[in-house]
Amino acid sequence: MPGPTDLLIALAAFTILLAAFLFARPHVTAGAAGKIIAFMGLFILPALCISGGMYAHMQQSEQTRFCISCHAMEPYGRSLYVDNPNYIPAAHFQNHRVPADRACYSCHADYAIYGPLADKMRGLKRIYMQYVSTPPANITIPGGFKNAQCLHCHLGARDFESNPIHQAVMSSLASNQMSCITSGCHDTTHNISSLSHVKFWSPAQ
Amino acid sequence: MKLSQYGMSRILRVSSILVVLGLAVEIASLLWFHPLAFVLFAFVGAVLVAAGSLVFLASLVFAVTPEDASDTR
Numbered sequence: 001m002p003g004p005t006d007l008l009i010a011l012a013a014f015t016i017l018l019a020a021f022l023f024a025r026p027h028v029t030a031g032a033a034g035k036i037i038a039f040m041g042l043f044i045l046p047a048l049c050i051s052g053g054m055y056a057h058m059q060q061s062e063q064t065r066f067c068i069s070c071h072a073m074e075p076y077g078r079s080l081y082v083d084n085p086n087y088i089p090a091a092h093f094q095n096h097r098v099p100a101d102r103a104c105y106s107c108h109a110d111y112a113i114y115g116p117l118a119d120k121m122r123g124l125k126r127i128y129m130q131y132v133s134t135p136p137a138n139i140t141i142p143g144g145f146k147n148a149q150c151l152h153c154h155l156g157a158r159d160f161e162s163n164p165i166h167q168a169v170m171s172s173l174a175s176n177q178m179s180c181i182t183s184g185c186h187d188t189t190h191n192i193s194s195l196s197h198v199k200f201w202s203p204a205q
Numbered sequence: 206m207k208l209s210q211y212g213m214s215r216i217l218r219v220s221s222i223l224v225v226l227g228l229a230v231e232i233a234s235l236l237w238f239h240p241l242a243f244v245l246f247a248f249v250g251a252v253l254v255a256a257g258s259l260v261f262l263a264s265l266v267f268a269v270t271p272e273d274a275s276d277t278r
Contacts, residue, residue, distance in 0.1 A: 005235055012228045019228070019257075023221035026214035038217065042261040046224050046254045053231045053250070057243045070240050120243075127240050 008052040015045040058116060061123065067104040070126070072135045075192040076104075083201040086188045088181065094201060097153075107149050108141070147173050150180045216264040223257030 002010075018041035021028075028034035060066055068077030080093040080103060089107065092098045098106035110118050122142065129135045151174065154160040161167070165185070172178035180186050230250035234242045 009232050009235055012232050016225050016228050019221040019224040023218050023225065026217040026221075029213070029217060038261065042217075042220050042224055043258050046228065046258050049228055049231060050251050050254050053235065053246055056235055057246055060238070061243060066238065066240070069238065123240075124244070127244060130240070 004052075005056050008049065008056055011045065011052070012049045015041060015049055018045065058120070061120070062102050062105040062109075064101055064103045064105075070130060072130065072139060075195055076139075076190050078195055078200070079190040079192055081200045081202070082195070083199040084188075087191065088186050088189050090201075106153075109149070145179065145181055147176050147178075147180050213264060213268055216260060220257045220261040220264065223253050223260065227251065227253030227255075227257060 018037065022038055022041055029038045064077070064080075067073055076089075079087065080090050082090040085091045089103070092107070093100060093103045108119075109116065126135075155174075161170075166173070169178055173180065181189055227250050230253060231246055234246035234250055237245070
């Protein structure tokens, strides 16, 4: 069954044919029907194609394989397969606590109202660094990792909220005064510097 | 300024070719799974399509109406 991207490509191809027809026979716009065809082919359908294309690219950029297609991100992708439950990203990815095909986006997206747009702008800056300037040796998250990324799912979850340690520091976690990952509790994240001497999980086994 | 039928045809051709090129770039960007695909789409494809549509809309503003044509006789 064709997916949304296939349908969008079909719509774009149809619009190309319509625009090519208008290129070859511009005099058809002298009549009322021709004017409607021109309005559809040169304004309405192209606008639909661009809106759909923007949506398709946003969806595509949320996929795990898209994130790790950048050379600098490869070790972060590998770290999802570390065979050690203390590695927070690996444990989430391997046990499907986050959707495996959207693993990066699940924990590294800003869920505020303009979040996806802000993420996209940050992504463009990283593309600039990758292809025009120089990528930094150590990749850091602008503003640090915010607890909201964890609490987006964990807040309200029974095992999280019934944990006495979490209960004691809940207000500090919610206000981001205490970090989930740098306060000594869940501090083993991607740790890409240690990947050369860890065991990896293979899904095929 | 009003455009003659000949001028309209030329502008429609310019608009059509911009839309065709922009949409071709969009299709290529959708088939290319690469971080630069979005850049190609947003900064080349969408700009070409937007330019084509704007040229077409501008041509509507400056088009000769039948009344205009009869006035010139």
